[in-house]
Amino acid sequence: xxxxxxxxxxxxxxxxxxxxxxxxxxxxxASSLHxxxxxxxxxxxxxxxxxxxxxxxxxxDVVFTAGGTESDNLAVKGLFWARRTQDPQRVRFLTSxxxxxxxxxxxxxxxxxxxAQICQVGVDPNGRLxxxxxxxxxxxxxxxxxxxxxxxxxxxxGTIQPLLEVVAMAKAHDIPVHTDAVQAVGQLDIDFSCLxxxxxxxxxxxxxxxxxxxxxxxxxxxxxxPILHGGGQExxxxxxxxxxxxxxxxxxxxxxxxxxxxxxxxxxxxxxxDLIARIQRAVPDAVLNGSPILDEANRLxxxxxxxxxxxxxxxxxxxxxxxxxxxxxxxxxxxxxxQPSHVLLALGASQTAARSxxxxxxGWNSTQADVDAVVESIAPAVxxxxxxxxxxxxxx
Amino acid sequence: MRESVPMKVVAALSGGVxxxxxxxxxxxxxxxxxxxxxALSASRETxxxxxxxxxxxxxxxxxxxxxxxxxxxxxxxxxxxxxxxxVVDDFIAEYQAGRTPNPCIRCNESIKFSAVLNxxxxxxxxxxxxxxxxxxxxxxxxxxxxxxxxxxxxxxxxVLGVLSEQDLxxxxxxxxxxxxxxxxxxxxxxxxLVADKSDSYDVCFIPDGxxxxxxxxxxxxxxxxxxxxxxxxxxxxQGAFAFTVGQRRGLALGDPADDGRARFVLSIEPINNKVVVxxxxxxxxxxxxxxxxxxxxxxDPDGIEVQWRAHxxxxxxxxxINDHGVVDAVELRDVAYGIxxxxxLVMFVGDRVVGSARIRSAAR
Numbered sequence: 076x077x078x079x080x081x082x083x084x085x086x087x088x089x090x091x092x093x094x095x096x097x098x099x100x101x102x103x104x105a106s107s108l109h110x111x112x113x114x115x116x117x118x119x120x121x122x123x124x125x126x127x128x129x130x131x132x133x134x135x136d137v138v139f140t141a142g143g144t145e146s147d148n149l150a151v152k153g154l155f156w157a158r159r160t161q162d163p164q165r166v167r168f169l170t171s172x173x174x175x176x177x178x179x180x181x182x183x184x185x186x187x188x189x190x191a192q193i194c195q196v197g198v199d200p201n202g203r204l205x206x207x208x209x210x211x212x213x214x215x216x217x218x219x220x221x222x223x224x225x226x227x228x229x230x231x232x233g234t235i236q237p238l239l240e241v242v243a244m245a246k247a248h249d250i251p252v253h254t255d256a257v258q259a260v261g262q263l264d265i266d267f268s269c270l271x272x273x274x275x276x277x278x279x280x281x282x283x284x285x286x287x288x289x290x291x292x293x294x295x296x297x298x299x300x301p302i303l304h305g306g307g308q309e310x311x312x313x314x315x316x317x318x319x320x321x322x323x324x325x326x327x328x329x330x331x332x333x334x335x336x337x338x339x340x341x342x343x344x345x346x347x348x349d350l351i352a353r354i355q356r357a358v359p360d361a362v363l364n365g366s367p368i369l370d371e372a373n374r375l376x377x378x379x380x381x382x383x384x385x386x387x388x389x390x391x392x393x394x395x396x397x398x399x400x401x402x403x404x405x406x407x408x409x410x411x412x413x414q415p416s417h418v419l420l421a422l423g424a425s426q427t428a429a430r431s432x433x434x435x436x437x438g439w440n441s442t443q444a445d446v447d448a449v450v451e452s453i454a455p456a457v458x459x460x461x462x463x464x465x466x467x468x469x470x471x
Numbered sequence: 472m473r474e475s476v477p478m479k480v481v482a483a484l485s486g487g488v489x490x491x492x493x494x495x496x497x498x499x500x501x502x503x504x505x506x507x508x509x510a511l512s513a514s515r516e517t518x519x520x521x522x523x524x525x526x527x528x529x530x531x532x533x534x535x536x537x538x539x540x541x542x543x544x545x546x547x548x549x550x551x552x553x554x555x556x557x558v559v560d561d562f563i564a565e566y567q568a569g570r571t572p573n574p575c576i577r578c579n580e581s582i583k584f585s586a587v588l589n590x591x592x593x594x595x596x597x598x599x600x601x602x603x604x605x606x607x608x609x610x611x612x613x614x615x616x617x618x619x620x621x622x623x624x625x626x627x628x629x630v631l632g633v634l635s636e637q638d639l640x641x642x643x644x645x646x647x648x649x650x651x652x653x654x655x656x657x658x659x660x661x662x663x664l665v666a667d668k669s670d671s672y673d674v675c676f677i678p679d680g681x682x683x684x685x686x687x688x689x690x691x692x693x694x695x696x697x698x699x700x701x702x703x704x705x706x707x708x709q710g711a712f713a714f715t716v717g718q719r720r721g722l723a724l725g726d727p728a729d730d731g732r733a734r735f736v737l738s739i740e741p742i743n744n745k746v747v748v749x750x751x752x753x754x755x756x757x758x759x760x761x762x763x764x765x766x767x768x769x770x771d772p773d774g775i776e777v778q779w780r781a782h783x784x785x786x787x788x789x790x791x792i793n794d795h796g797v798v799d800a801v802e803l804r805d806v807a808y809g810i811x812x813x814x815x816l817v818m819f820v821g822d823r824v825v826g827s828a829r830i831r832s833a834a835r
Binding site for chain 2: 389
């Protein structure tokens with residue numbers, strides 16, 4: 076089996092499994108005042124410090140959540156509500172056209188339920204934010220901007236976004252910026268305080284931790300309005316009993332990911348470069364999506380994303396799956412229905428091209444054999460898939 | 472039965488009990504089976520409404536769980552564009568033209584045994600397996616024929632009559648020899664969780680069953696007159712497209728007819744947006760002209776039976792052979808009522824399908 080869908084979820088690090096296993100047998104609510112509670116609380120706080128340390132944040136910045144989707148929802152809704160409460164004219168929310176659905180959908184909900192005005196900024200053909208367009212949207216009427224959210228690295232095509240520039244623009248008008256860093260954390264060197272964002276979403280299972288745990292890194296400049304009210308845990312921003320084993324696993328995974336980050340990235344990006352070059356040789360008309368500049372300032376080291384003209388992505392996926400190669404047509408969707416990717420459409424791809432794409436994403440345990448398996452299977456699969464799509468009724 | 476050689480088969484899994492058992496039997500027969508659920512609605516909203524349509528989220532989940540139980544790979548194929556174009560748009564256009572379409576036949580003809588079969592063939596599969604109640608058998612000449620399923624209440628040969636012999640050669644209908652009760656019992660014995668799921672009857676893209684409201688939402692209100700056979704205005708309507716020949720309910724005629732008898736839709740005149748109503752006897756027809764001619768092989772033209780509804784009873788008829796030696800009309804032995812242009816006419820000899828064509832017009 077060649078697992079090349081690490082951007083969907085990556086195998087747990089042995090360190091994370093060990094850290095979690097060490098906690099499962101112990102009792103203790105981290106909010107309890109007795110010895111068992113204090114023990115659990117200590118694990119949580121040590122984990123919080125470890126996570127904060129690796130991400131350039133202070134421990135009190137780390138608000139544990141159930142994962143990336145909750146972090147994005149809390150940031151988007153919480154920042155919007157808090158900022159509009161301070162000043163009712165702040166109704167605009169600026170964002171990019173290539174965000175994950177965990178960010179887009181709460182924003183669209185704010186648009187319909189709360190009369191927020193959502194402004195999406197386009198990207199260039201490589202998937203990088205159009206900074207001039209963003210600047211125009213801000214300076215047009217800065218006082219009406221509630222917040223800005225731009226992802227750190229795109230989950231489909233891996234393009235790194237110019238976040239420092241975004242923050243600089245926003246800072247001139249004291250507008251808070253949130254970033255969805257779910258794909259970037261563990262791969263890139265991120266310093267929350269240097270970045271200057273008000274909030275940053277992190278998910279554990281993308282970096283070798285368990286699913287169901289993540290964090291919103293949250294500075295002290297603004298307190299978002301909570302979504303979950305209750306026992307007042309996590310700065311009263313996110314109530315709910317803390318999941319001690321998951322938090323320990325999250326911290327251990329991030330620790331492992333950051334400790335071997337440089338050498339791992341060198342190895343993974345070499346595999347990535349080899350995979351790109353050999354796919355292009357095997358299928359000469361395949362189109363690489365995202366940034367062609369394969370360095371850490373432009374593209375995630377683990378991301379390979381191609382369009383295969385004349386193919387349907389879902390047919391290719393099925394053919395490769397039958398060969399033991401696991402990849403993705405875009406972001407996974409619960410109903411399994413392949414909508415053409417809004418990210419590729421934003422990059423300027425046609426509907427057809429958007430449906431013809433596959434993402435191969437590498438991870439900490441990827442091997443040369445995984446790459447070789449794809450290279451061996453891709454040309455026959457593309458040929459097959461072209462045959463299959465050619466036989467569909469064509470009324471174009 | 473046909474000889475069963477192991478094939479690579481795509482099993483269409485609707486999430487219902489029939490396709491589940493059909494796929495299970497295909498696995499048992501030694502075929503290499505991959506389960507595929509067809510996503511036919513592009514709108515994510517309609518996946519959430521309607522409990523019995525073909526394309527709800529619940530059905531997609533059930534289909535996935537069936538594949539898990541059978542231990543076969545599972546994928547969702549998005550054919551929403553093809554479905555919209557070939558089935559839904561055709562359905563609307565047919566009603567707009569004053570005709571009565573059968574969308575399930577269109578779906579079999581252009582989606583399940585065309586788009587799906589072609590895609591499956593392209594991907595290296597040999598056949599498509601579905602849970603239809605119909606049998607495919609060898610005839611004496613070595614060809615393939617479609618026969619009624621053995622369960623008369625569930626027989627679906629009518630909606631499959633459009634399939635060509637080549638389509639049949641690439642299709643598996645493992646339920647043709649079974650009754651629905653047997654299939655439900657087998658599903659339960661196999662641990663398939665959908666054994667008790669209710670059957671779907673509605674048009675899947677109209678989950679609430681209100682065809683008129685669906686057509687008005689697609690086409691907008693187009694008010695016009697309801698007239699009797701003399702041309703006198705007896706009522707008004709919000710769109711002639713929403714009516715079907717033979718329809719009695721929903722005419723909302725204020726005053727009763729002079730003779731006090733029930734009135735039926737006799738015809739729909741799309742060009743001047745009129746609906747003509749009258750007494751039941753005016754619906755009587757005996758001659759049905761067909762849109763496409765059929766060549767009958769080894770069939771006595773005087774001894775056929777025909778059916779124009781999925782669950783109608785067969786009627787004795789004579790095939791009318793034209794100067795070119797093909798059948799382009801049939802004459803019913805007894806008059807029938809409420810047959811509309813656009814309906815599919817399927818011809819049988821005994822339990823064997825011998826031809827299928829759309830009705831162009833019906834006359835006395």
